[in-house]
Amino acid sequence: MSNNSGPSTRSIHLHSKADPATGAVVPPIYDNAAFAYKDVDTMLAVALGEKPGNIYSRNTNPTVDLFENKMARLEGAKRATAFSTGMAAIHGTLFALLDPSKRAVSIKDTYGASYLHFTKILPRFGIDCAVCETEETDGILKEIDKGCDLLYLETPTNPTLKIVDIDFLSRYAHKKDAVVIVDNTFGTPVNQNPIEFGADLVIHSATKFINGHSDVLGGLVCGSDEIIKKIFEYREITGASLSAQNAHLLLRSLKTLGLRVERHNKNALKIARFLENQPQVDRVFYPGLSSNTGHEVAKKQMRGFGGVLSFSLKGGYEAIKRFLPSLQYAYMAANLGQVETVVGTPATTSHVELTARERTQAGIPEGLVRYSAGIEDSQDLIDDIMQALQKL
Numbered sequence: 001m002s003n004n005s006g007p008s009t010r011s012i013h014l015h016s017k018a019d020p021a022t023g024a025v026v027p028p029i030y031d032n033a034a035f036a037y038k039d040v041d042t043m044l045a046v047a048l049g050e051k052p053g054n055i056y057s058r059n060t061n062p063t064v065d066l067f068e069n070k071m072a073r074l075e076g077a078k079r080a081t082a083f084s085t086g087m088a089a090i091h092g093t094l095f096a097l098l099d100p101s102k103r104a105v106s107i108k109d110t111y112g113a114s115y116l117h118f119t120k121i122l123p124r125f126g127i128d129c130a131v132c133e134t135e136e137t138d139g140i141l142k143e144i145d146k147g148c149d150l151l152y153l154e155t156p157t158n159p160t161l162k163i164v165d166i167d168f169l170s171r172y173a174h175k176k177d178a179v180v181i182v183d184n185t186f187g188t189p190v191n192q193n194p195i196e197f198g199a200d201l202v203i204h205s206a207t208k209f210i211n212g213h214s215d216v217l218g219g220l221v222c223g224s225d226e227i228i229k230k231i232f233e234y235r236e237i238t239g240a241s242l243s244a245q246n247a248h249l250l251l252r253s254l255k256t257l258g259l260r261v262e263r264h265n266k267n268a269l270k271i272a273r274f275l276e277n278q279p280q281v282d283r284v285f286y287p288g289l290s291s292n293t294g295h296e297v298a299k300k301q302m303r304g305f306g307g308v309l310s311f312s313l314k315g316g317y318e319a320i321k322r323f324l325p326s327l328q329y330a331y332m333a334a335n336l337g338q339v340e341t342v343v344g345t346p347a348t349t350s351h352v353e354l355t356a357r358e359r360t361q362a363g364i365p366e367g368l369v370r371y372s373a374g375i376e377d378s379q380d381l382i383d384d385i386m387q388a389l390q391k392l
């Protein structure tokens, strides 16, 4: 396949050959726990990784392999390893790479459970973590100077859509030989490839845009052979593997990823522009708006600005309680990136594990609406928001 082919062609055709045994256009689901062998020598060679093959589906599975290979190629990586959820991928990656002799630097605006890894979980194991103000680059550089084995970034961030400069921070962190990790869940490989800008590892909650239909939980990390091997070994031992059934659904979802993300991008941008001019709205957070602080960097590293935006209403949390149930074309739910529009507040979705005080410390306004624009017709979504705003 040509390296210049577009995202839709790539997400459809990469590693998509008809099944050699039967010619089936859709690859079979290898929904089995174990693989049988006829002789001990072959089984041993496969177990030792000297011959290709599979032994046990917690370790490797052909359907999962296909999903991993496709995602690795979409992210411009050599290899990927898939997990049962996005958090399992994040947890597995951090624990595979860190120990008490190492220091991690991260930013305040990561997804709630990721943030809690740097503020609660890793410190419990004696791992020194610095959590920096996301948009204060000098502060991040100072913490990297103090020592940095792992730099963990998310861009755009959940839920305030802040942008960090992957290229600039990766170059700086590499001077300390740090491993640079980017959570690309909001970006998707259609809009952004962090490895192109110097990141070493890219993480996804595949539950979001990669799946797109709210019927699968999954996670994934992509990177070099050497680093992914370490993470794969950690996952093999600790067991948070992706199931073959879920890999199959994710493979199906990937075929429409380019098409869906194109529509999510268009809808979110139109809605963000519309909201900027509404008197009931206090602030709109979306990297596609020129008023957004991260817009210039986003233009440099993103091909599209993503399907999620957030905004605060002038009446704060009380206004949100009236506004959200008035929307007709939006599920109030704890998900994003699916074909249906989904809304929520960080207090009940992305940052539910944090206390109100921790949310304030992390810079998350209590009166924020996170709006994941679906692929409905944009005018219907705008009309819907308009009628809900008018009820305030």
Ligand SMILES: Cc1ncc(COP(=O)(O)O)c(C=O)c1O
Pocket: 085, 086, 087, 088, 111, 154, 158, 183, 185, 186, 204, 205, 206, 207, 208, 217, 218, 219, 350
């Ligand atoms: C940016 C980001 N990363 C990671 C996760 C965790 O993914 P999962 O829910 O699949 O564990 C989420 C979940 O919302 C997320 O938004």
